Each structure stands twice: as C-alpha cells, then as structure tokens.
Amino acid sequence: MPGKSPAFFLAFTKPFSVIFESLMQNSYTSERLAISPLTEKEAVFILTLVNTPGWLKFIGDRKVNNLKDAKAYIKKIKKIPTIKYWVVKLKENETSIGIITFIKRDYLAHHDIGFAFLPAYSKKGYAFEAAFIVLNEVSRQYKLNYVLATTVKNNTNSIKLLNRLGFKFEKEMEVDEQCLHIYNYPVNIETQ
Numbered sequence: 057m058p059g060k061s062p063a064f065f066l067a068f069t070k071p072f073s074v075i076f077e078s079l080m081q082n083s084y085t086s087e088r089l090a091i092s093p094l095t096e097k098e099a100v101f102i103l104t105l106v107n108t109p110g111w112l113k114f115i116g117d118r119k120v121n122n123l124k125d126a127k128a129y130i131k132k133i134k135k136i137p138t139i140k141y142w143v144v145k146l147k148e149n150e151t152s153i154g155i156i157t158f159i160k161r162d163y164l165a166h167h168d169i170g171f172a173f174l175p176a177y178s179k180k181g182y183a184f185e186a187a188f189i190v191l192n193e194v195s196r197q198y199k200l201n202y203v204l205a206t207t208v209k210n211n212t213n214s215i216k217l218l219n220r221l222g223f224k225f226e227k228e229m230e231v232d233e234q235c236l237h238i239y240n241y242p243v244n245i246e247t248q
Contacts, residue, residue: 082197084189085147091156091186094133094141099126101143101152104174111172114211144173144186153177156190163231164238166202167194171217183217191221195243205239 083092094102103126105111106118120129133139138160145152154173161168169191171183195203205223207214215237223239230236 082193084142084193086185086189088147089182089186089189090145090147090150091142091189092145094130094143094155096127096130098143098152099123099130102126102130105155105172108172108175110175110178110213114208114214115172142186142190144182153182154186156186158190158194161206163229164204164206166204166240167200168204168206169241170205171214178213184220187217187221191241200243202243203241205241206236207239209235209237 083090085091100123103120103123106115106120106126106129118129120126133141140158142156142158143152144154144156154171154177157168157170157172159168159170160166169187171187173183191203194200204226205218206229207218209215209228218239221241223241226238226240228235229238
C-alpha cells in the first residue's frame with residue numbers, strides 16, 4: 057500500500073473468519089512438547105496459571121478464583137472468534153505447563169502472539185520452543201505478513217524471549233492507561 061508502513065498491512069489468502077475458525081483445529085508437536093487447543097478439561101491448570109505472580113503482575117487479575125470461574129473463563133475465550141489459546145504440555149507425561157495465544161486485538165493492526173508459563177517451567181526453553189512452532193506454523197499456513205506481540209516495558213523475560221524469536225521493537229502505545237511495548241515479526245513470505 058503506497059504511503060503506508062508495511063507494519064500496518066496484513067494480507068491473507070483466506071478470509072479472516074476462515075483463518076480463526078480453522079486455527080483451533082490445529083495441534084503442533086516438537087521433540088519435547090505437545091501443543092493443542094484449550095479445552096474445559098484444562099480448568100485446573102488455567103486456575104493455577106492465571107493466579108501465578110507473573111500473570112497477575114504482567115497480564116492482570118482475571119478474577120478466576122475457583123474451578124467454576126476457570127471453566128467460565130475458558131468458555132468465554134472459546135466464544136470469541138478472534139482469541140485462540142493453545143495449551144503447552146510436556147510430551148513425556150502430558151503435564152500442562154503453559155499457553156500460547158494468538159489474538160486479533162481491536163487496537164492492533166495485526167495478530168498478537170502471547171505466552172505464559174508456570175514458574176516451575178520457565179527458563180527451560182519451553183516458551184521459546186512452543187512460541188516458535190506456533191508463530192511459524194500459523195504464519196505459514198495462513199500466509200500472514202506480520203505478527204505482533206505486546207508486553208509491558210518491565211517484563212524483561214518476555215522482552216528477551218521476543219528478541220530471541222526475532223521480534224523487533226516497533227513503538228510504545230497507551231492502552232487502558234497502561235504503556236505497552238509493541239513488537240513486530242515480519243514474516244519472510246519467500247521462505248514459506
């Protein structure tokens with residue numbers, strides 16, 4: 057698009073609604089991990105994850121205080137067609153250790169990838185491994201030109217992971233009275 061920054065242009069080979077409809081049917085694996093769509097069976101895991109200190113500090117309190125709340129939270133997520141969550145599990149014992157998200161936010165021009173892991177599984181390469189797989193598979197399958205990521209500026213672990221994945225800082229943006237750092241990942245279409 058002439059006169060527009062490429063960071064604000066997104067091309068699909070399929071309609072937007074088809075992309076999100078089919079995303080949750082995808083599961084991915086690596087040598088150590090199994091990554092599959094979030095289901096209500098993960099309510100106990102979600103209850104634990106959204107109440108970890110890191111989630112509360114960097115993502116926020118989702119008011120998920122018991123199993124009933126966790127199930128309602130999952131149902132709510134699954135009803136919104138622009139929000140996709142995958143649960144990351146260890147292949148060896150099927151322990152749920154984290155999530156990868158793919159969201160089209162109203163205030164962003166492109167999809168946003170996110171991640172959150174239980175503290176016991178951080179700094180072991182799992183978040184990188186899972187995010188790398190989802191980022192590359194989703195970008196390739198749906199021919200996305202750009203994917204974004206957001207974080208708060210004091211979330212140093214998230215920023216390190218985004219840099220390791222190949223994201224580049226783009227700008228600061230104020231959303232709901234909070235300063236977010238926006239990172240972009242220009243997908244190399246030629247290698248897809």
